Amino acid sequence: MSTSSGRPRSIHADQAILQATLDLLAEVGYESMSIEAIASRAGVGKTTIYRRYTSKEELVADAIESLRNDLAIPDTGSFWGDMDIVIKNAAKKIDSPLGRQTLALIISTASSNPQFAEVYWTKYTKLRREAFAKVLERAKSRGEINDNADVDLIIDLVSGSLYYALIFKPTTEPVEAYMRRTIDILMKGVGSGEMASLREKGKG
Amino acid sequence: MSTSSGRPRSIHADQAILQATLDLLAEVGYESMSIEAIASRAGVGKTTIYRRYTSKEELVADAIESLRNDLAIPDTGSFWGDMDIVIKNAAKKIDSPLGRQTLALIISTASSNPQFAEVYWTKYTKLRREAFAKVLERAKSRGEINDNADVDLIIDLVSGSLYYALIFKPTTEPVEAYMRRTIDILMKGVGSGEMASLREKGKG
Amino acid sequence: MSTSSGRPRSIHADQAILQATLDLLAEVGYESMSIEAIASRAGVGKTTIYRRYTSKEELVADAIESLRNDLAIPDTGSFWGDMDIVIKNAAKKIDSPLGRQTLALIISTASSNPQFAEVYWTKYTKLRREAFAKVLERAKSRGEINDNADVDLIIDLVSGSLYYALIFKPTTEPVEAYMRRTIDILMKGVGSGEMASLREKGKG
Amino acid sequence: MSTSSGRPRSIHADQAILQATLDLLAEVGYESMSIEAIASRAGVGKTTIYRRYTSKEELVADAIESLRNDLAIPDTGSFWGDMDIVIKNAAKKIDSPLGRQTLALIISTASSNPQFAEVYWTKYTKLRREAFAKVLERAKSRGEINDNADVDLIIDLVSGSLYYALIFKPTTEPVEAYMRRTIDILMKGVGSGEMASLREKGKG
DNA sequence: TGCTAATCGAGACGGTACGTCAAGTCTTAAG
DNA sequence: CTTAAGACTTGACGTACCGTCTCGATTAGCA
Structure with a gap:
């Protein structure tokens, strides 16, 4: 030895x-x-x-x-205040030639290479998701978000749609605007009034 | 010549x-x-x-x-009835070795190759999205979905999160269950009661 | 049929x-x-x-x-007069891009393909050699060349050295000059005076 | 570096x-x-x-x-003594299946491929010619060969006629006999007595 | 201070696959 | 039944990298 x-x-x-x-x-x-x-x-x-x-x-x-910079978890006191920072951080990373290139690379490699996907997930993605999750949990405790909302699924939806749009619709609106729309629709839901009422009743 | x-x-x-x-x-x-x-x-x-x-x-x-089979747009009379068919069709495609391979390949290639992404988008993805959109529009006209809901964005969220999960969390639940959860959370929204009320008022 | x-x-x-x-x-x-x-x-x-x-x-x-043209046997009355024509005919044929190409091709093919060599020999070479031989025989009868000189061998020497030079020393002097030198050395011989005298005595 | x-x-x-x-x-x-x-x-x-x-x-x-064996330049004290060895060496090389095959190959390649011809010439042929030249120069200094005889041309004639015969008249006499006849005719020359006398006079 | 052992840059090793080219054969429509 | 056109299978070409393997030359820490 x-x-x-x-x-x-x-x-x-x-x-x-x-x-x-x-x-x-x-x-x-x-x-x-x-x-x-x-x-x-x-x-x-x-x-x-x-x-x-x-x-x-x-x-x-x-x-x-090696590029990973330390990420501070924002705590402004309100959901949209925190989200503003999260969104801007994400946009800053992605809205650059190297950023998009890098993201494309990660998705490309991960999708054809499960080992890479796992390594990348545990080393990198997990940390960012935990930061995002913390923001959402705080929003929950503040009553801004439903108690029983599936935080993990929310992150999937926000991240997934963003990646999807970057790959298949790369020329459209800026990252920041897109993310804002995504979170907005997620917050409000798309179900009609009756269903919303139903939901409220079910809760009550 | x-x-x-x-x-x-x-x-x-x-x-x-x-x-x-x-x-x-x-x-x-x-x-x-x-x-x-x-x-x-x-x-x-x-x-x-x-x-x-x-x-x-x-x-x-x-x-x-060459594998593309003709896709019939379901019309069962209810949103969840239609969605059931849409979800099952998607699951049938994806939940197989070849299906996952293929999807990974497409994402991989598209993410590192914009030309391919565009060709694939117009030749293939667009058609499926149009079918999905039709289902959503019908749900709108039936009042099951909000009038002003952004159909395109909904599709982004459902497709994107599905792809995202398949790449980075491939070992979890079946495609069908995951999609059902996705659509469910999207319908209900995650905003708390007060916000939902606000929304109702804004509508009124 | x-x-x-x-x-x-x-x-x-x-x-x-x-x-x-x-x-x-x-x-x-x-x-x-x-x-x-x-x-x-x-x-x-x-x-x-x-x-x-x-x-x-x-x-x-x-x-x-298909290029083969009829060859007339010169008869000027003197060895060097005849040779002049023979040499010039040969030079005219060989001193051109196509001519050298052709010759190279023939030698190349013949050396690796005995059948071709034989066909080419009987169809083409033999005729030219017979013309050359006639010139030499006439020189003999005029007393310009030794009675017992081996005509066939002389032709071998002249043709062979020419081919050899064209293959291995292609950039040197023109064909005409080279042939003239060849025939000249062959006529005079390289043996020293004593040997020449010996030869003369043997003859006598 | x-x-x-x-x-x-x-x-x-x-x-x-x-x-x-x-x-x-x-x-x-x-x-x-x-x-x-x-x-x-x-x-x-x-x-x-x-x-x-x-x-x-x-x-x-x-x-x-790489097949080239070291060639010792013979020095027996007489022209024909040296030549005997040179001839026998050549014959030994050529009078075998591989030898003829190789020779055919070289000529074939060289004649259709000037680059090869040049490489082969400088790497291989030149050395053998230099050996032959040495023998001839010694014969000159011994007075067995004319002072002003063109050594290079002599080698051309001997080598060229040999190659020529091997290609176009492969079935005739053995290499050794043929070479002997070649050198003999070259030594004596084919010009008639008068010309020989003329030559002697020119020398005197 | 000298020894030992892993490292360094460099580059050759046996291979695989690439994309190109030409060979000689086969298949069509036009004559 | 031949023609010109051009697609066919085959197989060598020379190039680019792969991941492994020597080399001689550095570096440490251990003796």
């Missing part, structure tokens, strides 16, 4: 690899990006990459993860 | 290529599927494939498109 | 094929010349070529054979 | 490639021999071949060159 002997891994190489990966990701996209190109760009031997990562997915997941 | 001269394209080859593509898609998946394997399986020269399609995406898109 | 029924072979196609073959032979060379290019250049279907020739060699052999 | 960095070229691969090339050359001939077949036979990737050679010609030239 080898505990610590030998030359230690080069931190400089670590960083160069991640940076080169992100650069190429933005330049040529995931599919057209070869390990050899990354190695060359990073000024690193292929071996040095393969010693760290067993697959392109793993490498890319780590590269993207 | 070449209007009709020369040996015509072989219809048999057309079909053999598409069938081999679908078979391999289900067997080894999109990434591991090589053009050479398709040609070999179809008993066809590579040239014959390249004469028809310039890329794997194009070929696969056509293969999937 | 059908002797004459149906549409007759097109004589125009015959000629167009041969001409296109010769053109391309001169332009791109034997190896880089494709049947498809010949067909296209001749305005003819590939089938039409394959109906007439079973191989590229056969086609090219026929094309070259 | 890259003097020694990276994994060194495999000598084993070098040899395997050359051997496979020679084997296939003898078995199927130059034209029908594919790089892929060579790679497969040698147990080597195609890349490994293309890393070493940019063309089939280059590879084949090297393979043939």
